[in-house]
Amino acid sequence: MVLITFKVNGSEVNINANKGDHLLSIAQRANVAIDAPCSGNGACGKCRVKLLKGELDSPKTRHISDEEYVMGWRLACVSRVMSDVVIAVPDIASAYRSRMRVADISSPKELEIFNNTRAEIEAAGIGFGNGMSTVTVQMDAPTRDDTMPDNERVAWAIQSATGAEKVTFTFLALKKLARVLRESDFNVRCVLEEQPDGSQSVMDVMPADSTTPVAGLVVDLGTTSVAALLVNMEDGSILAKASTGNGQIRYGADVINRIIESGREGGSQRLQKAVVEESISPLAEEMCAAAGIGMKNIYRMCLAGNTTMNHLLLGLYSEPVRMEPYIPTFFHCDDIRTSMLHLRLHPDAKLILAPNIGSYVGGDITAGAFASMLWNKEEMSLFIDLGTNGELVFGNNEFLMSCACSAGPAFEGGDISCGMRATDGAIDSMTIDPDTMEPHFTTIGNTKKPVGICGSGIIDIIAELFKAKIIDGKGKFRREGRRVRFDENGMGEYIIAFKEDTRGVRDISINEVDIDNFIRAKGAIFSATMTMLGSMGMDPSVLDHVYVAGGIGSGINMKNAVTIGMLPDIDLEHFSYIGNSSLSGAYAMLTSNAARQKVDELATTMTYLELSTEPGYMDSFVAACFLPHTNANLFPSVEV
């Protein structure tokens, strides 16, 4: 037995292990989160830890520079413990925050896209209005001859002011009532929520001069990343925005591993806690602090997530979702009080969940398909959400069909050794001189030295490497030169920036494992497109428009995405990047009851195609794992 001490985030975790055990497995056993998106096969190089004391049997890999090795940096997934050791573990939340890409309306471009979506929704006749309002009422103080209790006094005043027939009080409002009335001389501002029966529920009461906004919380709960908005329920304005990683990541990068973990003793509580306490609550707190309000001033919440995320968020037993015949507990769920999920918002704040329509097409897609507006057009369109799972919706104002495929985190900047989110220093577009093989790239923020590559940059790099014939259709390196390097196993790598030209201590490069991961991701998306269209006897020529959503970012070069065979080869003008459609759709559901009703309606009518049981899907996938495709005729615009 040896003793392993993990130092993480200022605290220490101790666990015993057998000599020779894998460090990554030990960490998982101890619930210590180590960033390991490739699930521990030494490919991605993300599971870096620092050996502070003791002995690890840990080879130096290409992900660790000489200097770093000397400093103690190791990859956890290839390390075995040989003695008592003390290991420093980088904070995974900040690792994810700095690496994974989520469209969170933080850039001017994303904000513009978001506002366009809002305008389009309004133009389609889906008006703002969520039943929440405030009213200010001034009353006489009670006297010996006027001894009406406080709640009746306020109810009367609200009835006079609003014409409501019935007024009720949430417990929080009742609890504050006596004090607030007396401290503000019976001149108060009430937060009202209209109920289905037309009555008004007083959710809160504050002094009349209070200007605290009536806030709502929007969450896009992705498998990897979480984006959120704090919204003013009275006018729809955005009070704050934030994004972070999904705290469940330590239990697996994909939904399957997390469901398996949730089925273990206490697992569903662990998974729920991870996402609530490490992701949603901190986001809400961060935004409330930015907006200068309290968590209790959040009176409603709307969340869009995939079916598994929804189930794990609620702490449900989720094994039936992953096992034949793939049955979720719910598609549409009655409103739940957020307090049941240990969220410390207003205790009567309801959680509205965007409805699921299948085990693998969830609320993120129903909300996203709503935001894409393809239900409002006569022409046939395709909506593609590029997340850890890729989901597609095809149809028009008469029908909608959906399907899902597993794409992995490549589109969000994961699974790629030098991948990072689209922030300052990220290579976001690139060309390669086909003769000299020298790159020319741009970085976000126009920094002189790059830090890594974001999603749109990776598409460009692979497309350019392919066009310059540096890699072949299988993603294997075919040319040699100062930018191309092969390791002892013959695995090729293209150096985009040499160490000395970067802000880091390593070369920025893309290798065959990265390219292979990406090709499989794009192959999944493309074969899903073909299979779904094919199931209706159609092909991409029917498409009038393709809407791309997800964390890949507004910088995506659609031409290059077609070049590598990710998107169908239609006229480039017909592609649109629509940002985080899940977040936009959830925003609409929170702020507009009409939008909510429309999403529910779409969910009821949308059909679901289960790809895994669809004949031909696997063949189609294998055929698509090639640049641009094994059937070049599908990509006439691409010169091979």
Next chain:
Amino acid sequence: MVLITFKVNGSEVNINANKGDHLLSIAQRANVAIDAPCSGNGACGKCRVKLLKGELDSPKTRHISDEEYVMGWRLACVSRVMSDVVIAVPDIASAYRSRMRVADISSPKELEIFNNTRAEIEAAGIGFGNGMSTVTVQMDAPTRDDTMPDNERVAWAIQSATGAEKVTFTFLALKKLARVLRESDFNVRCVLEEQPDGSQSVMDVMPADSTTPVAGLVVDLGTTSVAALLVNMEDGSILAKASTGNGQIRYGADVINRIIESGREGGSQRLQKAVVEESISPLAEEMCAAAGIGMKNIYRMCLAGNTTMNHLLLGLYSEPVRMEPYIPTFFHCDDIRTSMLHLRLHPDAKLILAPNIGSYVGGDITAGAFASMLWNKEEMSLFIDLGTNGELVFGNNEFLMSCACSAGPAFEGGDISCGMRATDGAIDSMTIDPDTMEPHFTTIGNTKKPVGICGSGIIDIIAELFKAKIIDGKGKFRREGRRVRFDENGMGEYIIAFKEDTRGVRDISINEVDIDNFIRAKGAIFSATMTMLGSMGMDPSVLDHVYVAGGIGSGINMKNAVTIGMLPDIDLEHFSYIGNSSLSGAYAMLTSNAARQKVDELATTMTYLELSTEPGYMDSFVAACFLPHTNANLFPSVEV
């Protein structure tokens, strides 16, 4: 500075104090509960503690025998700390449990009264029916061709079985659904709660063969005592019953002191916690254990308490209740989820509160007046609830009027040095030979040796002492003999049983302080009766019936109660003891929606007379503090 260590209930509390400080005040500062109903003037002798170490300046009083004094027993209220001390404190909850009397349907007589009340309510057309039911449904397991999610599957089955148009799920039911369905082969029993819109809410789901009852909780929350029932919501049968003391007692014996405490920093939380964690939750747990069910199987709760108890239970800011112009936060309160009060019942279990109608006439009285059935008779009746507060309702099927007075704990066995609850060994009736002054008494359980005196015994003793002219109209001792003893201050005492004839180590006696406490209590009740009737230009001759409720017990001798001037001098046949009417009324409200509606209706129409501002009430009270009354004409049947 000296260090005081209290040992209570197996734990230790340490606090510093100044030499010479009163031990009782130190205990109150340290939140250590010492039974002190007389609020520390050395009168009642209840605040017994045991000195384990150190020095107390503490005179031996008549409440402590020589043997006890040697063993270390002292009265906390007359003790001053002279050094570091270690003090053992008897558990106050058990002290109250063994002393204070609450009508809790635990005796066959009380059960009979309770069942009579139930029958009368039914006979008045107030039918059983609370919208809770169970339904057992058998479904097909999902297959590849039948992938309906679990909640829709169950909803469909319930709709088919019940005809309900809409079925929703509470979060708890949703959370259990997937597992219970699969573990019980899709054959389940659902607990349903009908909603105001006619839909059925699935509150719980269990295997079809489960026989767990759908339980409801009834609580009579008194200032001093708490009684509770666990009820089967489907048939109204009683699953368990229990009673205990109100854990708030340590913050004051009366409502005023508790409100003052609740106004202090953190006070409302402390008061709420005391009653929830020390009284209601333990009662519910005890009854659930007895009935073999879980706390989560309690799906609804109804509580009747006075206005202050209701406010403190909810943790409200209650100062306005005790201060001019006496304004509560609410009379009628919308249903509250019990989980908001930190009660760990079913998380969606609603709390129904019997409505208040004034700052000093609360839900115990609206529920009690309902159970008294005086609203269903043409004749005028008076309903008197003898609790720590005395409340009265007068009227018939056309009008109801109520008022309240402060009676203190005398009727429940408190404030009386040898008072105890009506259990084995309690003297419950007594006569005194006027010549020999020798007593003849009966004890509950016919025990040979008595332990103390319960409420009905005290009425008899005072009436008999008065009839035998051992005491005069002022309650002062006038005769001498072996049974009568005077202390150094000339204060008289009557020995009912000498030490050697008791099961304890002290004489069982009643002294002038006890008698004075009781005379003030009965004086408050009688003057309230006269003032209320007088306010309508009436006197007791209009009364067709007097209903007495409260902890005084079914053994009450109405003739003697008239003799001492507690009840008006009307024909004895027209008195009824109706037990714990607050508990019976709350039971009816829990199990019958019609009863609930009727109580709300009574509360809306009942008028409230504020005695403290009624001219003449104080004079009337002073005149009534005499046996039977300073105006003997009011008691023609009593020989003076």
